[in-house]
Amino acid sequence: MLGRVSRRGILATGAATLAAPALAPGAHAQGSAARIGLILPLTGPFASTGRQVEAAVRLYLRQNGESFGGRRVELLVRDDTGTAPEVTRRLAQELVVREKVRALAGFGLTPLAFAAAPVATEAKVPMVVMAAATSAIVQRSPYILRTSFTLPQVTAPIAEWALKDGIRNAATLVTDFAPGLDAERVFKERFTAGGGQIPLELRTPLRNPDYAPFLQRVRDAKPQALFIFVPSGEGAAVMKQFAERGLPEAGVRLIGTGDVVDDDILNDMGRPALGAVTSHHYSAAHDSAENKAYVAAFTAAHPNMRPNFMSVGGWDGMHLIAEGLKATNGAGEGEALLNAMKGRSWTSPRGPVTIDANTRDIVQDVYIRRVEERGGQFWNIEFDRLPQVRDPGT
Amino acid sequence: MRLALEAGFWLLALASYWLLPDQLPLLSQIAIGALFVLSLDLLVGYAGVLTLGHAAFFGLGAYAAGILAQQGWGEPLSGLLLAAVLSALLGLLTAPLVLRGGDLPALMVTLGLSLMLGEAANKLPGLTGGADGLLGVEIWPIFGLFRFDLYGHTAFFYSLAVLFLLFLLARLITAAPFGLALRGIRGNARRMPALGTPVRARLVAVYALAAAYAGVAGALLAQTTQFVSLDVLSFQRSAEGLLMLVLGGLGALYGAMIGAAAFTFAHHVLSEMSPLFWQFWIGLALVALALAGRGGLLGLGAAALRRWRA
Numbered sequence: 178m179l180g181r182v183s184r185r186g187i188l189a190t191g192a193a194t195l196a197a198p199a200l201a202p203g204a205h206a207q208g209s210a211a212r213i214g215l216i217l218p219l220t221g222p223f224a225s226t227g228r229q230v231e232a233a234v235r236l237y238l239r240q241n242g243e244s245f246g247g248r249r250v251e252l253l254v255r256d257d258t259g260t261a262p263e264v265t266r267r268l269a270q271e272l273v274v275r276e277k278v279r280a281l282a283g284f285g286l287t288p289l290a291f292a293a294a295p296v297a298t299e300a301k302v303p304m305v306v307m308a309a310a311t312s313a314i315v316q317r318s319p320y321i322l323r324t325s326f327t328l329p330q331v332t333a334p335i336a337e338w339a340l341k342d343g344i345r346n347a348a349t350l351v352t353d354f355a356p357g358l359d360a361e362r363v364f365k366e367r368f369t370a371g372g373g374q375i376p377l378e379l380r381t382p383l384r385n386p387d388y389a390p391f392l393q394r395v396r397d398a399k400p401q402a403l404f405i406f407v408p409s410g411e412g413a414a415v416m417k418q419f420a421e422r423g424l425p426e427a428g429v430r431l432i433g434t435g436d437v438v439d440d441d442i443l444n445d446m447g448r449p450a451l452g453a454v455t456s457h458h459y460s461a462a463h464d465s466a467e468n469k470a471y472v473a474a475f476t477a478a479h480p481n482m483r484p485n486f487m488s489v490g491g492w493d494g495m496h497l498i499a500e501g502l503k504a505t506n507g508a509g510e511g512e513a514l515l516n517a518m519k520g521r522s523w524t525s526p527r528g529p530v531t532i533d534a535n536t537r538d539i540v541q542d543v544y545i546r547r548v549e550e551r552g553g554q555f556w557n558i559e560f561d562r563l564p565q566v567r568d569p570g571t
Numbered sequence: 572m573r574l575a576l577e578a579g580f581w582l583l584a585l586a587s588y589w590l591l592p593d594q595l596p597l598l599s600q601i602a603i604g605a606l607f608v609l610s611l612d613l614l615v616g617y618a619g620v621l622t623l624g625h626a627a628f629f630g631l632g633a634y635a636a637g638i639l640a641q642q643g644w645g646e647p648l649s650g651l652l653l654a655a656v657l658s659a660l661l662g663l664l665t666a667p668l669v670l671r672g673g674d675l676p677a678l679m680v681t682l683g684l685s686l687m688l689g690e691a692a693n694k695l696p697g698l699t700g701g702a703d704g705l706l707g708v709e710i711w712p713i714f715g716l717f718r719f720d721l722y723g724h725t726a727f728f729y730s731l732a733v734l735f736l737l738f739l740l741a742r743l744i745t746a747a748p749f750g751l752a753l754r755g756i757r758g759n760a761r762r763m764p765a766l767g768t769p770v771r772a773r774l775v776a777v778y779a780l781a782a783a784y785a786g787v788a789g790a791l792l793a794q795t796t797q798f799v800s801l802d803v804l805s806f807q808r809s810a811e812g813l814l815m816l817v818l819g820g821l822g823a824l825y826g827a828m829i830g831a832a833a834f835t836f837a838h839h840v841l842s843e844m845s846p847l848f849w850q851f852w853i854g855l856a857l858v859a860l861a862l863a864g865r866g867g868l869l870g871l872g873a874a875a876l877r878r879w880r881a
Contacts, residue, residue: 311703
């Protein structure tokens with residue numbers, strides 16, 4: 178083996194010399210398209226996240242002409258199946274090395290974003306996290322920007338609201354991975370600091386969860402409310418068991434982050450979801466001109482889908498990249514593109530947002546909403562707003 | 572003729588570095604997958620022991636190498652060694668359980684063991700990082716010289732070299748009386764004692780050997796991606812390994828490697844062409860191949876070769 182390699186070594190040197198120009202990063206021909214690598218879970222248990230984000234990104238490009246700062250954007254979409262972080266990492270590596278993308282984007286779940294972060298750092302390519310929501314993600318690489326939300330950011334408001342509404346005794350049910358633990362920790366801190374009690378803390382597995390036994394335990398404990406966080410797409414299964422185990426009859430109110438009453442599947446949940454109060458950064462029912470136009474365009478392109486909070490992360494992520502390209506006259510890449518994206522503010526369908534120049538994390542309004550029936554459909558109707566909430570940090 | 576084909580196979584594997592210079596991460600993944608399927612082949616193809624939980628050893632190896640590096644010892648070769656030793660130990664420990672009954676009990680026991688290990692990894696976030704994956708894995712340069720780079724040059728040669736050396740070893744082993752005894756056991760386990768073969772001892776030995784191989788493959792994945800997630804222990808990995816083995820050709824070392832390469836490559840190309848529906852095309856290809864030829868891709872190739880000669 179060694180002998181063969183060393184004899185081949187001569188050839189290797191020759192071939193490497195030939196290959197070197199092709200491999201050198203940043204060898205963009207003038208006028209070529211700016212490639213954006215979009216890595217999402219498009220199959221598997223978290224496919225709804227990928228579908229929503231991809232639909233929104235494509236919608237943005239269709240509506241805004243695909244060229245920014247004189248540079249056409251070319252989208253390269255890859256499926257990482259949602260549960261295989263090493264695939265996410267390999268795809269990120271390939272997109273950077275082979276396709277020479279200007280920016281990486283997408284990232285459906287926290288472990289996937291964690292796995293890709295070192296690639297962004299080493300390749301000096303901006304990485305726009307459009308979905309994953311663990312607080313610590315932006316610290317994993319100085320090239321990460323986030324246009325989704327963080328769990329602590331949207332959890333603190335619901336804890337405060339529950340206390341204000343007279344709830345003193347609440348159980349928690351979260352998915353057992355980083356965002357769930359973020360949510361559990363922040364809810365517990367805020368709720369107990371305000372005099373609330375938490376008699377029961379439950380964690381469900383990320384893969385193949387069965388919610389029935391957990392919710393049975395909640396029913397037996399009979400708290401005033403149950404705080405829930407589950408990843409986008411899981412809400413329907415939780416809600417079904419919530420109703421079947423008779424928790425509403427037992428007087429247990431459902432509160433949580435907006436993930437559980439995901440707009441994408443809220444209509445399928447139907448009546449059991451009515452009255453659930455959650456805090457989140459986006460509702461398809463948000464009352465603004467920008468949002469009305471967004472929802473109309475989205476549903477026109479996808480008649481069977483309603484845009485959810487994942488889609489708006491994709492929309493704003495694409496907007497951020499487009500603005501970065503415009504600000505650098507289409508030439509921006511690496512550090513320059515990153516700096517052009519930091520500190521931007523705009524009015525998103527969800528309301529006013531800012532990408533903090535120092536933390537690279539999103540600052541946005543968080544709303545308290547209640548599930549109501551309007552015109553035969555179920556919506557998260559916003560009734561309170563906390564302006565410009567930052568991630569309270571880890 | 573046979574030697575020429577073998578040399579051609581390895582030269583092609585080496586030449587893929589220049590043929591597909593942009594695909595190095597994928598090529599490393601193929602080499603790692605090939606090592607895993609090679610390990611399955613030793614167990615399933617040669618000895619005839621069925622398993623649905625081979626990912627247990629792959630995962631143990633991955634976590635062993637990953638945690639060793641995370642705790643501050645990032646030397647890659649010692650990581651491989653640790654993974655091999657731990658996986659072989661787990662193999663020795665669990666072999667009596669697996670080899671106790673017939674085929675169906677073996678399937679259930681291996682499946683059960685891998686599920687248990689997966690759940691244990693999920694429930695020990697302090698050690699494994701749980702569902703978030705093992706972060707902070709830093710691997711030192713190989714021999715202090717070759718750094719693991721973004722383009723995957725080092726990872727490619729490292730994975731291919733390990734695969735080649737372990738393949739040579741497997742070839743020696745399967746050609747030795749030990750390997751012949753395994754084939755005999757697969758053929759008719761009851762008659763082997765009459766030839767003086769201690770059936771049980773041979774099976775335990777090959778089980779531990781296959782476990783060590785799978786552990787090394789897992790360690791390679793952990794080191795080249797510098798990340799370990801629960802996925803390494805998943806049932807899907809065990810099942811895909813079997814698929815690749817059947818696809819390539821059972822009971823032949825080259826079949827194992829060809830199957831891994833063909834499956835991973837098809838997976839990659841199809842999922843790039845249609846990110847939403849690639850699983851359908853993979854399924855279609857598998858059914859077509861199963862109907863078209865016995866002995867997998869290797870069987871098809873051999874048949875084509877015979878026809879060409881005749």
